[in-house]
Amino acid sequence: MAGRDPERARGPERPARAVVIGGSVAGSLAAAALADRFGEVVVLDRDAFPEAPAQRAGVPQGAHFHALLAAGRQAMDALLPGFSAQMLEMGAADLDSTADVMRLDRLGWSPRFATSLRFLMASRPLIEWVLRDRASHLPGVTFRSRSDVAGLLGDATRVTGVRLASGEEIVADFVVDASGRRARTPDWFAELGAPAPSEELVNAHWGYASTFLRVPDGWDPGFRALACVPFGEGALTPESERRAMAMWVVEGENRWVLTVQGSAGDYPPRDVDDLKAFVASIGAPELSGALDAVEFPEKIALWRDTTNRLRDFAGHDGRPERFVALGDAWAAFNPVYGQGMTSAALQAQALGDQLATHLAGGGDLDGLADRFYAATRELVDFCWSSSTALDHRLPGVEVTRDGEPQEVVAGSADHGDRVAAWASLDPERYVRYRETTQLLRSNAWLQAPEVVAEIQERWDELGAMVTAR
Numbered sequence: 043m044a045g046r047d048p049e050r051a052r053g054p055e056r057p058a059r060a061v062v063i064g065g066s067v068a069g070s071l072a073a074a075a076l077a078d079r080f081g082e083v084v085v086l087d088r089d090a091f092p093e094a095p096a097q098r099a100g101v102p103q104g105a106h107f108h109a110l111l112a113a114g115r116q117a118m119d120a121l122l123p124g125f126s127a128q129m130l131e132m133g134a135a136d137l138d139s140t141a142d143v144m145r146l147d148r149l150g151w152s153p154r155f156a157t158s159l160r161f162l163m164a165s166r167p168l169i170e171w172v173l174r175d176r177a178s179h180l181p182g183v184t185f186r187s188r189s190d191v192a193g194l195l196g197d198a199t200r201v202t203g204v205r206l207a208s209g210e211e212i213v214a215d216f217v218v219d220a221s222g223r224r225a226r227t228p229d230w231f232a233e234l235g236a237p238a239p240s241e242e243l244v245n246a247h248w249g250y251a252s253t254f255l256r257v258p259d260g261w262d263p264g265f266r267a268l269a270c271v272p273f274g275e276g277a278l279t280p281e282s283e284r285r286a287m288a289m290w291v292v293e294g295e296n297r298w299v300l301t302v303q304g305s306a307g308d309y310p311p312r313d314v315d316d317l318k319a320f321v322a323s324i325g326a327p328e329l330s331g332a333l334d335a336v337e338f339p340e341k342i343a344l345w346r347d348t349t350n351r352l353r354d355f356a357g358h359d360g361r362p363e364r365f366v367a368l369g370d371a372w373a374a375f376n377p378v379y380g381q382g383m384t385s386a387a388l389q390a391q392a393l394g395d396q397l398a399t400h401l402a403g404g405g406d407l408d409g410l411a412d413r414f415y416a417a418t419r420e421l422v423d424f425c426w427s428s429s430t431a432l433d434h435r436l437p438g439v440e441v442t443r444d445g446e447p448q449e450v451v452a453g454s455a456d457h458g459d460r461v462a463a464w465a466s467l468d469p470e471r472y473v474r475y476r477e478t479t480q481l482l483r484s485n486a487w488l489q490a491p492e493v494v495a496e497i498q499e500r501w502d503e504l505g506a507m508v509t510a511r
């Protein structure tokens with residue numbers, strides 16, 4: 043496939059088989075990362091895959107909006123060249139991140155001007171379907187549906203394959219667990235006699251209500267995506283401290299997706315009129331105006347399993363060799379921050395890079411998992427801390443480590459709020475800031491001494507911007 047490294051398709055010393063558990067976003071991307079280096083890559087999923095993009099039982103979150111961060115799109119295009127082009131052919135929208143997107147946060151409405159930072163907007167079923175379609179055409183990659191993995195083969199020191207619920211055993215040189223938020227990896231480790239990784243949970247009791255909308259012919263509300271995330275102290279109304287919503291164009295005729303969110307147990311309702319009232323309580327008339335102009339032809343889907351869950355595979359000394367957990371199976375973030383698919387894509391890219399380096403060193407596959415976690419730990423820690431920071435400040439948040447309740451230590455939002463305010467003062471700087479939040483750019487530039495000094499000097503002025511709106 044164009045853009046892939048022909049040097050990777052090397053001959054006889056290639057390990058024979060990799061198995062990937064789960065054929066969704068993380069699984070398809072992991073298969074792409076492994077394809078050139080293994081004789082075959084077998085992707086197993088317990089679900090049945092649809093012929094065309096559609097909701098499926100194994101990925102119930104597909105009914106809710108899925109924001110794809112710019113870094114995730116870039117990594118998907120690198121792993122599966124032609125991803126964006128196929129998405130656009132199948133009806134996805136390519137939006138200017140500021141000109142086409144209207145965004146309300148604690149600083150008020152974001153500036154609107156043309157930029158080169160672009161967002162790919164589509165439904166979650168389309169994103170997943172295109173990834174699997176492209177991965178399934180790679181040489182040596184096979185997707186097997188209705189294949190429920192029930193355990194790992196091997197012992198406490200090394201994984202040697204997987205066991206299906208049917209009793210079938212599949213031997214493998216390397217196994218990737220991409221079985222998602224409800225992955226049973228700790229139980230599978232226990233069966234091998236290996237200790238479970240330490241596990242941290244942060245639950246701020248967020249809930250989702252989502253549906254696909256029909257918009258009028260030629261509808262032009264002045265945006266093609268609307269994101270309203272004003273929560274936290276100093277919000278527009280008491281309700282909007284806990285509430286958020288977004289809607290945007292997706293594939294299909296006159297079709298948009300709507301997701302409404304509430305935190306701290308303030309869950310959005312399933313009834314259309316109640317949902318509109320919930321959105322109206324956020325206090326921005328633009329939101330209600332948009333919802334009054336559209337039809338709700340489909341049922342409203344609810345979701346409440348939004349706990350951040352981190353299994354510390356990276357710091358786990360007792361891990362068996364030749365096995366990694368990737369995507370939500372490693373770290374499942376509160377989806378409100380839209381990091382899951384992007385984190386999975388960046389992890390898969392790192393797996394491919396580390397595999398190439400590791401094999402070039404002439405060794406076997408022992409030690410690859412160490413390299414993978416060393417290369418990706420910082421990314422996952424960054425996503426984890428940004429995803430849990432606000433949640434730690436919400437009332438009623440529950441934090442546990444290995445099942446034991448933990449004292450909640452809420453960091454202050456004061457500095458982060460002022461950084462956002464400072465960034466919004468200059469268009470060029472604002473785009474760099476958005477690139478940082480889209481994981482395209484490290485946040486090191488925001489910690490430069492001159493930036494920190496300027497924020498300190500203008501502390502009160504910037505702070506006033508957060509509450510003045």
Ligand SMILES: Cc1cc2nc3c(=O)[nH]c(=O)nc-3n(C[C@H](O)[C@H](O)[C@H](O)COP(=O)(O)OP(=O)(O)OC[C@H]3O[C@@H](n4cnc5c(N)ncnc54)[C@H](O)[C@@H]3O)c2cc1C
Pocket residue numbers: 063064065066067068069086087088089100101103106107108109110111189190191192220221222223225250345347368369370371377378379380381382383384386
């Ligand atoms: C409500 C909600 C909204 C979200 N919004 C966003 C967003 O805006 N942006 C974003 O980037 N991310 C979002 N996410 C997160 C995103 O869905 C995941 O991070 C991303 O899809 C990566 O998931 P995954 O491939 O690891 O797991 P999943 O997509 O959950 O897939 C797991 C796969 O494993 C299969 N499987 C499970 N167990 C087994 C087994 N034992 N044997 C075989 N197969 C098995 C399942 O059938 C499924 O196909 C959201 C999540 C939720 C819940």
